[in-house]
Amino acid sequence: MKRIFWAILFFTTLHYGGQAQDVKVSATVDSLRYQIGDWITLHLTVDAPSTYTVRLPATDDDFEGGDFISAGKAEMETHGKRKEYRQDVVTTIFDTGSIALRVRVQYTMPGDTASFISFSPRINFEISTVALDTAQSFKDIKEVMHVPLTLWDYLLYAAVVLMLVLVGWFGYRWYQKRKNRPEEILEEAEPEIPAYVVALDALQTLRERKLWQSGQHKAYQSQVTDILRAYIERRFRLPAMEQTTSEIIPRLAMLGLSPHLVEQVEQVLHTADFTKFAKYIPSSMQHEDSMTVSVQFVESTKPIADAANAPAAGPATLQAASTHVATVDETGSDLTDAHGSEGGTRDV
Amino acid sequence: MQVNIQEINERIQQESAFVDALKMEIGKVIIGQKGMVERLLIGLLGDGHILLEGVPGLAKTTAIKTLAASMKASFHRIQFTPDLLPADLVGTMIYNQKNGEFQTKQGPVFANFILADEINRSPAKVQSALLEAMQERQVTIGEHTYPLPKPFLVMATQNPIEQEGTYPLPEAQVDRFMLKIKIDYPSREEELAIMRQQISQEIPVPNPVVSVDDVIRARDAMHAVYMDEKIERYILDIVEATRRPRDFKLDRISSYIAYGGSPRATINLAIAGKAHAFVNRRGYVIPEDIRAICFDVLRHRVAVTYEAEAEEMNSEMIVQEILDTIEVP
Numbered sequence: 001m002k003r004i005f006w007a008i009l010f011f012t013t014l015h016y017g018g019q020a021q022d023v024k025v026s027a028t029v030d031s032l033r034y035q036i037g038d039w040i041t042l043h044l045t046v047d048a049p050s051t052y053t054v055r056l057p058a059t060d061d062d063f064e065g066g067d068f069i070s071a072g073k074a075e076m077e078t079h080g081k082r083k084e085y086r087q088d089v090v091t092t093i094f095d096t097g098s099i100a101l102r103v104r105v106q107y108t109m110p111g112d113t114a115s116f117i118s119f120s121p122r123i124n125f126e127i128s129t130v131a132l133d134t135a136q137s138f139k140d141i142k143e144v145m146h147v148p149l150t151l152w153d154y155l156l157y158a159a160v161v162l163m164l165v166l167v168g169w170f171g172y173r174w175y176q177k178r179k180n181r182p183e184e185i186l187e188e189a190e191p192e193i194p195a196y197v198v199a200l201d202a203l204q205t206l207r208e209r210k211l212w213q214s215g216q217h218k219a220y221q222s223q224v225t226d227i228l229r230a231y232i233e234r235r236f237r238l239p240a241m242e243q244t245t246s247e248i249i250p251r252l253a254m255l256g257l258s259p260h261l262v263e264q265v266e267q268v269l270h271t272a273d274f275t276k277f278a279k280y281i282p283s284s285m286q287h288e289d290s291m292t293v294s295v296q297f298v299e300s301t302k303p304i305a306d307a308a309n310a311p312a313a314g315p316a317t318l319q320a321a322s323t324h325v326a327t328v329d330e331t332g333s334d335l336t337d338a339h340g341s342e343g344g345t346r347d348v
Numbered sequence: 349m350q351v352n353i354q355e356i357n358e359r360i361q362q363e364s365a366f367v368d369a370l371k372m373e374i375g376k377v378i379i380g381q382k383g384m385v386e387r388l389l390i391g392l393l394g395d396g397h398i399l400l401e402g403v404p405g406l407a408k409t410t411a412i413k414t415l416a417a418s419m420k421a422s423f424h425r426i427q428f429t430p431d432l433l434p435a436d437l438v439g440t441m442i443y444n445q446k447n448g449e450f451q452t453k454q455g456p457v458f459a460n461f462i463l464a465d466e467i468n469r470s471p472a473k474v475q476s477a478l479l480e481a482m483q484e485r486q487v488t489i490g491e492h493t494y495p496l497p498k499p500f501l502v503m504a505t506q507n508p509i510e511q512e513g514t515y516p517l518p519e520a521q522v523d524r525f526m527l528k529i530k531i532d533y534p535s536r537e538e539e540l541a542i543m544r545q546q547i548s549q550e551i552p553v554p555n556p557v558v559s560v561d562d563v564i565r566a567r568d569a570m571h572a573v574y575m576d577e578k579i580e581r582y583i584l585d586i587v588e589a590t591r592r593p594r595d596f597k598l599d600r601i602s603s604y605i606a607y608g609g610s611p612r613a614t615i616n617l618a619i620a621g622k623a624h625a626f627v628n629r630r631g632y633v634i635p636e637d638i639r640a641i642c643f644d645v646l647r648h649r650v651a652v653t654y655e656a657e658a659e660e661m662n663s664e665m666i667v668q669e670i671l672d673t674i675e676v677p
Contacts, residue, residue: 277574
């Protein structure tokens with residue numbers, strides 16, 4: 001058993017030793033004495049079978065005792081079944097004293113993915129340190145070196161100055177223009193038509209269209225309430241267009257309006273709701289009441305300041321307004337508008 | 349098509365007569381929570397299901413038990429737990445040793461009223477089994493399909509305060525609930541009455557005042573409730589605004605909506621609107637009906653973005669913004 005083991009060991013060693021000997025690496029140098037950090041050129045020669053793939057040293061790992069700096073162009077010559085690679089490799093040593101350096105070359109054999117290594121023989125360098133004369137006194141650092149200005153430097157300075165002059169000139173021109181510009185004449189904004197004027201006009205137009213008289217009950221009631229809700233929205237800043245009857249009425253009541261008037265408006269809105277959503281056909285009197293109450297509500301709640309300028313509303317509105325103001329007076333309803341957003345307080 | 353509102357109104361008045369009796373009977377046991385009771389009736393009439401969200405102890409179970417007891421209808425309560433299986437819910441096939449055949453054992457889902465308590469405590473497969481039954485109104489066990497009884501109302505509850513160890517319902521499944529109701533605490537006076545009722549020896553028992561046939565007839569009548577085209581367009585505007593808020597000048601909330609209501613939202617809003625009118629004994633729908641039910645129909649159908657969550661906006665606030673912006677017809 002022991003004999004078999006030794007036989008296997010012998011043949012295995014023989015096999016690998018034979019392989020390693022297939023690739024021969026040698027390196028020569030110009031000198032063996034260098035200062036620390038000097039660049040050392042190694043003249044590397046690798047002799048290998050022509051079928052082998054050789055990777056020449058190219059990293060720090062390929063140098064034992066030194067650091068890789070650069071590699072020259074590799075040359076190759078074929079001698080029968082062998083190839084000879086030659087390359088100058090620059091290395092450096094950052095250590096002092098006697099330093100042994102050797103180079104590593106990797107290669108692969110055909111039909112084998114394993115990578116093998118072959119080393120050059122060790123070269124012993126004597127690396128000396130930089131000689132220091134400690135007896136001398138310390139020297140100050142050198143003065144800043146003054147480089148003479150070139151033509152391009154002068155051109156650059158000239159360009160910067162020119163640019164500043166141009167910016168200044170354009171700035172001055174802009175300032176002068178702005179200074180001499182005639183003042184803009186602001187056009188007077190067209191005065192906003194008061195909500196009550198819009199509402200009364202719309203109601204008058206609706207009346208003239210005679211919708212319910214031609215059987216368009218739903219359209220008539222929808223438009224009456226739309227005008228009324230739009231007026232409430234503008235006049236009292238209530239989102240009446242986005243609210244239902246049951247939401248509008250309590251909020252109107254909270255404005256301090258006459259309960260009787262709010263009740264009448266509620267009736268108008270309810271009649272419209274029945275007409276719009278329940279196919280209800282109001283009587284002629286109900287249609288007339290809707291119009292009358294709407295006009296009455298608008299008239300009763302218009303701001304005092306605007307009421308004084310009422311003629312601006314147009315003849316149609318005035319006619320409608322005067323007709324229905326009488327109705328309001330007859331009802332004798334008292335109304336105090338303390339929350340109006342368009343004007344002051346009005347008592348009817 | 350000619351619509352005679354007077355006839356509809358008379359029919360609704362007649363068919364909805366039981367609503368007051370039912371409300372009164374439920375009111376004997378449930379103090380307060382009028383909104384919840386009304387929505388239960390809307391779900392019952394609209395043939396939809398209800399998801400209830402509220403902290404424990406707000407009479408969710410009692411409400412549906414009382415409703416079932418007031419109606420001569422069968423009632424099953426299913427406590428959803430993490431180890432519940434679909435077969436525990438819908439039923440299974442069991443082997444009969446006497447005749448050597450498999451027999452169907454129907455699960456608790458076969459009842460008129462189902463209380464799926466804490467539905468989010470069970471995994472998705474059990475939730476799916478129930479939601480499928482809710483949607484199809486039938487259950488397949490083995491080779492046979494069994495229709496569920498009519499009326500079939502599922503009231504599922506969710507507890508909003510404990511989320512650990514729960515399986516939140518996916519949005520697609522939540523959409524199958526017609527209404528999602530949020531229940532709040534009773535008022536001080538209501539709570540005083542509840543306390544007095546519970547500590548007294550005489551806890552009222554509801555009497556059956558409505559038959560299942562009454563409900564089925566009422567459903568037919570409810571569908572006859574008149575809805576004007578203006579209301580239909582109003583519903584469309586609301587639901588569309590949840591999908592394309594920019595089209596309705598709601599740019600400020602457009603980045604808060606991940607996705608809006610589905611067509612099922614539109615359908616349910618219309619049905620719930622009619623049912624609301626019916627419960628209020630009216631033969632036609634008014635915008636108030638839609639606005640009253642809008643939150644319950646849309647709050648679980650409008651998904652908010654992370655941006656909205658960061659801004660502490662929820663779906664209800666979004667619905668409120670929509671209602672405040674869209675013109676009422």
